[in-house]
Amino acid sequence: MPRIKIEEGGITDFRAGGDHSRILRRWLSFLAGLLLPWQAAAFDAFSVTDIRVEGIQRTEAGTVFSYLPIKVGDTVDEDRAAEAIRALYKTGFFKDVRIEAEAGVMIVSVVERPAIATVSFTGAKEFGDDKLKEIMKQIGLSEGRIFDRGLLDQATQDLKSQYLSRGLYSAQVTADVSPMERNRVAVLFKIVEGDPAKIRQINIIGNKQFKESVLLDIFTLRTPGFFTWYTKNDQYSRQKLEADLEALRSFYLNKGFLEFTIDSTQVSISPEKEDIFLTVNITEGKRYTVSDVRFAGDLIVQEADLRKDLQFKVGQEFSRERLTESIKLMVDRMGDLGYAFANVNPVPEIDRTRGTVAYTLYVDPGRRVYIRRINITGNLTTRDEVIRREMRQLEGAWYSTTKLRRSKTRVDKLGYFGDVAIDTVPVPNTHNQVDINVAVVERATGSLQVGVGYSSTEKVVLTGSISQSNVFGTGNNVAIEANSGSVNTVYSVSFTKPYFTDDGVSAGFDAYRRDVDANSLAVSSYRTKTWGLGLRFGVPVTETDTITYGLAYEHTEIGIFENSPTQYQNFLASYGDITTSLLGSAGWARDTRDSIIYTTSGNFDRLYGEAGLPGGELRFYRLTFQHQTFYPLTRDLTLALNGQIGLAESYINRPLPFYKSFYLGGVSSLRGYEPASLGPTDSNGGAIGGQRQVLGNIELLMPFPGLEKDRSVRLSAFIDAGMLSNKWEWSDTRFSAGVALAWFSLVGPLKLSYGRALNDEPGDKLQRLQFTLGTMF
Numbered sequence: 001m002p003r004i005k006i007e008e009g010g011i012t013d014f015r016a017g018g019d020h021s022r023i024l025r026r027w028l029s030f031l032a033g034l035l036l037p038w039q040a041a042a043f044d045a046f047s048v049t050d051i052r053v054e055g056i057q058r059t060e061a062g063t064v065f066s067y068l069p070i071k072v073g074d075t076v077d078e079d080r081a082a083e084a085i086r087a088l089y090k091t092g093f094f095k096d097v098r099i100e101a102e103a104g105v106m107i108v109s110v111v112e113r114p115a116i117a118t119v120s121f122t123g124a125k126e127f128g129d130d131k132l133k134e135i136m137k138q139i140g141l142s143e144g145r146i147f148d149r150g151l152l153d154q155a156t157q158d159l160k161s162q163y164l165s166r167g168l169y170s171a172q173v174t175a176d177v178s179p180m181e182r183n184r185v186a187v188l189f190k191i192v193e194g195d196p197a198k199i200r201q202i203n204i205i206g207n208k209q210f211k212e213s214v215l216l217d218i219f220t221l222r223t224p225g226f227f228t229w230y231t232k233n234d235q236y237s238r239q240k241l242e243a244d245l246e247a248l249r250s251f252y253l254n255k256g257f258l259e260f261t262i263d264s265t266q267v268s269i270s271p272e273k274e275d276i277f278l279t280v281n282i283t284e285g286k287r288y289t290v291s292d293v294r295f296a297g298d299l300i301v302q303e304a305d306l307r308k309d310l311q312f313k314v315g316q317e318f319s320r321e322r323l324t325e326s327i328k329l330m331v332d333r334m335g336d337l338g339y340a341f342a343n344v345n346p347v348p349e350i351d352r353t354r355g356t357v358a359y360t361l362y363v364d365p366g367r368r369v370y371i372r373r374i375n376i377t378g379n380l381t382t383r384d385e386v387i388r389r390e391m392r393q394l395e396g397a398w399y400s401t402t403k404l405r406r407s408k409t410r411v412d413k414l415g416y417f418g419d420v421a422i423d424t425v426p427v428p429n430t431h432n433q434v435d436i437n438v439a440v441v442e443r444a445t446g447s448l449q450v451g452v453g454y455s456s457t458e459k460v461v462l463t464g465s466i467s468q469s470n471v472f473g474t475g476n477n478v479a480i481e482a483n484s485g486s487v488n489t490v491y492s493v494s495f496t497k498p499y500f501t502d503d504g505v506s507a508g509f510d511a512y513r514r515d516v517d518a519n520s521l522a523v524s525s526y527r528t529k530t531w532g533l534g535l536r537f538g539v540p541v542t543e544t545d546t547i548t549y550g551l552a553y554e555h556t557e558i559g560i561f562e563n564s565p566t567q568y569q570n571f572l573a574s575y576g577d578i579t580t581s582l583l584g585s586a587g588w589a590r591d592t593r594d595s596i597i598y599t600t601s602g603n604f605d606r607l608y609g610e611a612g613l614p615g616g617e618l619r620f621y622r623l624t625f626q627h628q629t630f631y632p633l634t635r636d637l638t639l640a641l642n643g644q645i646g647l648a649e650s651y652i653n654r655p656l657p658f659y660k661s662f663y664l665g666g667v668s669s670l671r672g673y674e675p676a677s678l679g680p681t682d683s684n685g686g687a688i689g690g691q692r693q694v695l696g697n698i699e700l701l702m703p704f705p706g707l708e709k710d711r712s713v714r715l716s717a718f719i720d721a722g723m724l725s726n727k728w729e730w731s732d733t734r735f736s737a738g739v740a741l742a743w744f745s746l747v748g749p750l751k752l753s754y755g756r757a758l759n760d761e762p763g764d765k766l767q768r769l770q771f772t773l774g775t776m777f
Contacts (some may be wrong), residue, residue, distance in 0.1 A: 051065070055110045119141060169273040171192065172192040176190065253321075255287070264280075288357045290316055290357060291356035343366065344361050379473075382470060404424075489516075494509065525561045534583070536548060536550030544592050571655050603630070624645070663689050670695065672768060673765065674767045698719045
């Protein structure tokens with residue numbers, strides 16, 4: 001029976017041999033292709049009356065027919081037969097293909113490659129099984145795919161590379177293939193990870209101007225330390241080393257070393273593959289100062305205005321950072337005039353003899369463009385108008401870098417999206433139009449939470465809330481909350497419409513029940529039960545300033561005890577144990593902080609006033625002002641200053657409600673003293689609050705050692721000062737100092753402080769260690 005046959009034979013056996021085996025495999029395939037015409041020469045041409053497929057187990061016959069370039073009625077000779085065999089081999093489904101002819105019937109006999117039934121791993125601890133399976137899938141080695149030993153070898157090498165990137169140089173990876181029924185195989189990777197190699201020494205050679213210890217502080221990689229078990233920065237990584245070298249280069253360029261170079265880096269490993277040694281050879285070069293700055297090109301902006309953007313002066317040492325920032329400000333200045341594609345190219349002229357560099361800044365504004373259309377994508381729930389009303393860049397207007405940046409910030413601060421990206425796209429076939437594409441990734445904005453917390457003040461606190469900050473995609477907020485503690489118990493319902501009017505005036509209402517039991521505090525004993533209903537409005541004045549005002553009605557039941565102070569008893573004698581009040585409030589706030597959680601720069605100011613109005617029984621006013629400033633001292637150190645002042649008074653000869661007084665002391669005010677323990681006291685020594693309050697805090701904020709890249713945890717050293725009195729009695733000022741920790745942990749926000757009173761007086765109640773911790777589950 002005449003036939004043509006190509007078999008892989010031992011080709012797959014060579015694949016495990018690496019590059020040489022692959023080259024040999026290609027040569028064998030080439031030789032097999034050369035032999036095809038010779039073998040087909042003995043094949044007599046015939047007309048195909050039928051096609052029969054034999055040997056298939058998993059593959060459908062229709063699949064074979066779809067790849068077969070021969071149909072019934074075709075005439076088959078040696079060339080057509082060779083073409084058919086090659087086509088079936090190209091599918092990768094078969095390791096043996098034969099074509100035979102019998103009375104006009106073409107018989108296609110195949111031997112299928114095995115399919116992968118399972119891919120599993122043993123001994124993998126550094127990576128999860130899901131991560132490893134994803135790596136295998138990208139290579140093409142996954143369940144249901146055709147088994148290829150060449151891919152298996154590649155997968156084994158890739159796994160080893162993954163472990164090498166984690167510093168596990170002694171890791172061993174072997175693959176076992178077990179046959180199964182129905183021509184399938186099970187692939188098992190056996191992994192012995194071993195111990196990670198640690199960086200034992202980092203040497204910098206060639207430094208003269210800076211100590212090696214100063215340069216090593218720039219590196220993320222380091223020798224084993226107290227927290228490196230968590231950060232793993234003592235394990236070598238090529239990516240981290242490249243980042244460290246770039247940080248080192250930036251450090252020198254920012255210090256004036258314009259010709260600084262990294263000559264070489266050596267990474268060596270000990271024979272037992274446990275210790276890594278890094279050596280970095282550098283040439284510092286000469287320190288350069290700026291001798292002149294000139295402008296050239298198309299100056300669409302006055303040169304005097306461009307010079308205002310320069311962040312350095314002639315005579316100062318060169319700094320790449322300041323040069324880059326200067327160019328950015330110039331590009332943004334032109335961008336605000338509609339030149340979306342402006343560019344400034346700095347060209348240096350180096351005088352090595354004098355150690356100076358002069359820069360010519362070539363200005364290319366490009367073309368001026370305006371916005372044709374703003375396209376929004378990704379908002380499956382949120383309505384377009386909710387995003388568009390935050391946009392400060394408008395359609396039909398000239399392009400503005402500042403307005404686009406502000407638009408992105410405002411959309412991001414909505415809190416509805418996990419990511420916000422804004423791209424500028426030229427409009428085809430135009431020279432002065434661009435489209436703005438706003439792509440958002442929505443996140444869940446509703447929450448149902450119950451929780452438990454603990455603080456040194458209120459002990460166990462139970463909380464629960466249900467809220468939706470983007471109801472039906474409208475941007476409106478609804479929240480229901482319950483908070484149960486030994487001191488404060490709060491139940492509230494609130495609703496906020498951020499765009500009550502088209503120009504951004506917000507409106508909302510609050511209904512609440514608030515119970516206070518002061519028996520567990522250092523203050524004189526009392527209890528209050530308050531329920532209230534209020535309306536509030538917010539009016540944006542600028543991008544960072546907001547004015548708020550509101551009106552609320554409160555009903556309060558007051559309870560005192562036999563040992564309660566005279567002031568409390570006099571208040572109840574005047575008003576009784578039930579009071580009603582109509583409360584008016586107004587406030588102003590300005591927020592320019594760069595972050596709410598991990599602030600490094602900016603200010604926060606807030607002025608707030610509350611008063612008892614005619615129509616209620618209470619007549620008082622309460623004013624507070626707070627100012628916060630954050631100064632970045634270095635890349636990691638931030639100086640934070642906080643000042644607060646408060647004033648509370650009654651009017652028309654009515655006493656001030658004692659529960660509207662100010663209190664001082666505790667982890668959130670004057671640390672080192674018991675919460676609410678300072679200020680005027682009753683005859684029993686219990687604090688009764690005061691009408692004048694001043695509080696100041698100075699903190700040096702810093703990363704937690706070993707967790708410099710983790711923005712969820714922060715250390716601080718602080719000095720607190722506070723005064724609480726019924727008059728401006730500065731002699732009553734108390735001071736404290738200590739250290740604090742703020743951590744947004746997996747179990748909730750944690751505040752921990754250790755403070756020592758610096759000038760405590762007899763009778764002051766001290767509390768050095770203070771903390772509060774909350775968790776949601």
